[in-house]
Amino acid sequence: MDNREVLVDIKNLRTFFYTEDGVVPAVDGIDLTIHRGEVVGLVGESGCGKSVTALSIIRLIPNPPGKIIGGEIFFHGEDLLKKNEEDMRVIRGDKISMIFQEPMTSLNPVYTIGDQISEAITLHQKIDAAEAKKRTIEMIRLVGIPEPERRFSQYPHEMSGGMRQRVMIAMALSSNPDLLISDEATTALDVTIQAQILDLMRGLQKKLGMAILIITHNLAVVAEMAETIAIAYAGKIVENASAKEIFKSPRHPYTYGLLQSIPKFTEKKTNEPLPAIEGMVPSPYHMPKGCRFNPRCPFATEKCREEEPEILELTPGHLVRCFHPIES
Amino acid sequence: MATRLVEVQKLKKWFPIKGGVFSTTVASVKAVDEVSFFINQGETLSLVGESGSGKTTAGRTLLKLLQPTSGKIIYKGKDITKLTPNQMRPLRRNMQIMFQDPYGSLNPRMPVGDIIQEPLDVHGIGTRKERKQAVATMMETVGLRSEYEKRYPHEFSGGQRQRIGVARALIINPELLVLDEPISALDVSIQSQIINLLQELQQRLNLTYLFIAHDLAVVRHMSDRVAVMYLGKIVETAENDELFDHPLHPYTQALLSAVPVPDPEVKRERIILQGDIPSPVNPPSGCHFRTRCPYAMPICKEQEPLVIEVAPGHTVACHLLTKK
Numbered sequence: 001m002d003n004r005e006v007l008v009d010i011k012n013l014r015t016f017f018y019t020e021d022g023v024v025p026a027v028d029g030i031d032l033t034i035h036r037g038e039v040v041g042l043v044g045e046s047g048c049g050k051s052v053t054a055l056s057i058i059r060l061i062p063n064p065p066g067k068i069i070g071g072e073i074f075f076h077g078e079d080l081l082k083k084n085e086e087d088m089r090v091i092r093g094d095k096i097s098m099i100f101q102e103p104m105t106s107l108n109p110v111y112t113i114g115d116q117i118s119e120a121i122t123l124h125q126k127i128d129a130a131e132a133k134k135r136t137i138e139m140i141r142l143v144g145i146p147e148p149e150r151r152f153s154q155y156p157h158e159m160s161g162g163m164r165q166r167v168m169i170a171m172a173l174s175s176n177p178d179l180l181i182s183d184e185a186t187t188a189l190d191v192t193i194q195a196q197i198l199d200l201m202r203g204l205q206k207k208l209g210m211a212i213l214i215i216t217h218n219l220a221v222v223a224e225m226a227e228t229i230a231i232a233y234a235g236k237i238v239e240n241a242s243a244k245e246i247f248k249s250p251r252h253p254y255t256y257g258l259l260q261s262i263p264k265f266t267e268k269k270t271n272e273p274l275p276a277i278e279g280m281v282p283s284p285y286h287m288p289k290g291c292r293f294n295p296r297c298p299f300a301t302e303k304c305r306e307e308e309p310e311i312l313e314l315t316p317g318h319l320v321r322c323f324h325p326i327e328s
Numbered sequence: 329m330a331t332r333l334v335e336v337q338k339l340k341k342w343f344p345i346k347g348g349v350f351s352t353t354v355a356s357v358k359a360v361d362e363v364s365f366f367i368n369q370g371e372t373l374s375l376v377g378e379s380g381s382g383k384t385t386a387g388r389t390l391l392k393l394l395q396p397t398s399g400k401i402i403y404k405g406k407d408i409t410k411l412t413p414n415q416m417r418p419l420r421r422n423m424q425i426m427f428q429d430p431y432g433s434l435n436p437r438m439p440v441g442d443i444i445q446e447p448l449d450v451h452g453i454g455t456r457k458e459r460k461q462a463v464a465t466m467m468e469t470v471g472l473r474s475e476y477e478k479r480y481p482h483e484f485s486g487g488q489r490q491r492i493g494v495a496r497a498l499i500i501n502p503e504l505l506v507l508d509e510p511i512s513a514l515d516v517s518i519q520s521q522i523i524n525l526l527q528e529l530q531q532r533l534n535l536t537y538l539f540i541a542h543d544l545a546v547v548r549h550m551s552d553r554v555a556v557m558y559l560g561k562i563v564e565t566a567e568n569d570e571l572f573d574h575p576l577h578p579y580t581q582a583l584l585s586a587v588p589v590p591d592p593e594v595k596r597e598r599i600i601l602q603g604d605i606p607s608p609v610n611p612p613s614g615c616h617f618r619t620r621c622p623y624a625m626p627i628c629k630e631q632e633p634l635v636i637e638v639a640p641g642h643t644v645a646c647h648l649l650t651k652k
């Protein structure tokens with residue numbers, strides 16, 4: 001029912017790492033659609049393949065040990081997995097930008113932030129130095145950093161974590177991309193600073209209209225930001241639906257368990273134990289046979305232990321990978 | 329009647345910053361700056377606030393793992409501020425601390441059985457056989473198989489390592505446990521398991537917790553009372569529901585409103601604070617929060633607000649509440 005133009009269409013992406021200790025099926029069945037201007041949340045626990053998915057989209061998987069071994073990633077209708085490195089460089093510079101959790105490692109400590117943003121701008125636009133500086137100051141102002149002229153000549157270490165994340169956003173948006181990938185960009189920040197950055201991202205998204213893929217382990221962050229949510233578990237998307245549906249009627253036992261188990265900020269204290277999911281995330285070297293969630297799933301049957309479920313559209317726009325989905 | 333297990337009065341912990349040729353003290357990090365609070369027997373007091381606000385330092389100073397710069401620490405009615413490490417020894421076993429990082433805080437070269445047993449050895453409690461038995465019992469108590477005692481920390485998951493940390497802290501039967509961000513480093517689906525464990529043990533063993541955390545949803549679930557810290561000061565203290573339902577300090581209000589909630593249909597009024605937390609070396613004069621406070625008035629720059637009790641057990645330090 002979505003008549004918006006499809007921007008990104010990932011089909012059965014598989015990215016493996018071939019390490020000394022064995023094969024890690026880091027991403028092994030990721031399907032994801034992002035429309036133009038849509039905010040999509042990709043949620044899952046540590047190691048479930050969120051960052052590997054993002055790096056696969058921009059084709060920056062370290063090889064060796066990593067390799068995209070299957071699937072398609074359509075971007076504006078063209079399969080990125082068929083592009084050569086030259087074309088990918090242009091796409092990364094122009095059309096898809098990414099911001100990470102720790103801005104310090106992505107900023108160069110020996111250049112001023114003004115120089116770094118200018119460089120990002122002049123990389124894609126043929127403009128002279130004076131014009132570049134003008135645009136840089138505009139970008140610094142756009143991301144809400146006070147006194148842009150003074151900040152232009154400061155170094156990354158002179159800024160707080162929140163400020164540096166704003167600089168990263170300025171650099172990422174300087175090419176006016178169609179897609180912004182944000183990988184745990186607010187996870188390391190304090191909650192009042194996180195609120196500032198999320199507010200900024202929301203405002204810029206409305207103003208500039210780019211699509212955003214928000215990667216996080218924090219369900220509350222995607223509840224606030226995303227229209228559509230994909231839940232990943234052990235390298236696969238297990239559920240994908242509108243944010244409303246995911247929170248109101250989760251159909252996959254993992255999504256359901258996760259939502260039940262998190263303490264609710266708005267609920268009064270009880271002495272009841274939280275309905276926790278038992279067990280732990282499987283080791284990537286020893287993925288369980290059948291459904292990867294079966295050792296922890298209260299609804300698992302013999303079939304779940306033998307066969308792998310496909311992801312199916314149960315109701316329009318609501319996709320679930322489970323033999324025995326929860327009734328809505 | 330609730331009995332007070334521990335209380336601190338005007339507790340201060342400043343870290344000197346040395347500089348110059350003679351390495352003299354040129355300034356101080358005012359990590360904890362005259363805070364007062366108490367914890368009743370069997371309850372959980374949570375200490376919340378942003379990173380660098382002084383939570384860890386307050387917890388460690390309370391246990392005298394750091395010597396306070398000034399102020400008083402009263403444990404079961406006895407002033408322990410000036411006690412020497414030797415005099416502290418018999419008290420030590422009553423107070424334990426558990427750290428955030430389940431990887432860094434366990435000795436990687438020791439089997440977990442020995443790690444858990446170590447506090448018994450240090451305090452010379454029990455015979456060899458009794459100690460072994462206590463370790464096995466404690467491992468089962470925290471949900472670890474006792475036959476794993478010969479394994480090393482790296483063979484355990486994050487959640488299991490945190491259980492090892494709990495077992496080690498509880499083996500000598502303490503009264504007070506300082507939990508410094510005990511679940512922050514864990515996976516979402518494992519966090520609830522550890523929260524349940526901590527709550528169950530508290531009820532079973534009548535433990536008193538100082539719970540340091542920044543996840544306010546977890547704090548709401550765990551605490552009896554909550555104290556909010558900002559730049560080395562406690563700005564507000566209240567019972568759990570009172571604090572979450574009627575926050576009075578502008579910082580508490582902003583902090584609570586900034587918490588994202590896992591429900592897309594709830595749209596909350598958000599107070600977006602401007603700017604960053606100032607440095608604790610040079611905190612703003614008067615009220616430390618005034619550089620970010622949407623209600624700051626001239627007096628806030630000149631005078632530090634006093635802590636006043638606005639309702640039974642609800643204390644706030646803000647000039648708005650004393651203004652007529």
Ligand SMILES: Nc1ncnc2c1ncn2[C@@H]1O[C@H](COP(=O)(O)OP(=O)(O)OP(=O)(O)O)[C@@H](O)[C@H]1O
Pocket residue numbers: 017019024025026027044045046047048049050051052053062065066217284
């Ligand atoms: N360069 C690499 N070499 C080997 N294995 C890797 C490499 N990068 C990632 N992996 C493995 O791939 C799996 C998925 O990793 P990924 O970084 O995508 O997780 P994530 O979902 O982003 O987790 P987090 O929430 O911790 O960031 C993990 O098992 C990880 O150990």
Ligand SMILES: Nc1ncnc2c1ncn2[C@@H]1O[C@H](COP(=O)(O)OP(=O)(O)O)[C@@H](O)[C@H]1O
Pocket residue numbers: 343357358359360377378379380381382383384385386608
């Ligand atoms: N040993 C130390 N020496 C100097 N400064 C310290 C030391 N320990 C903590 N601090 C500083 O004290 C302040 C409070 O720190 P901390 O208690 O760790 O805060 P929190 O636990 O709330 O994040 C911070 O500015 C921190 O850098």
Ligand code: SF4
Pocket residue numbers: 252253254291292293294295297298299300301304309321322323324325
């Ligand atoms: S397929 Fe089976 S084991 Fe997997 S989530 Fe569904 S019910 Fe549980």
Ligand code: SF4
Pocket residue numbers: 577578579615616617618619621622623624625628633645646647648
């Ligand atoms: S004392 Fe003044 S600056 Fe501080 S919180 Fe109250 S109103 Fe704001």
Ligand SMILES: [Mg+2]
Pocket residue numbers: 050051052183
């Ligand atoms: Mg990641």
Ligand SMILES: [Mg+2]
Pocket residue numbers: 383384385
């Ligand atoms: Mg701390």
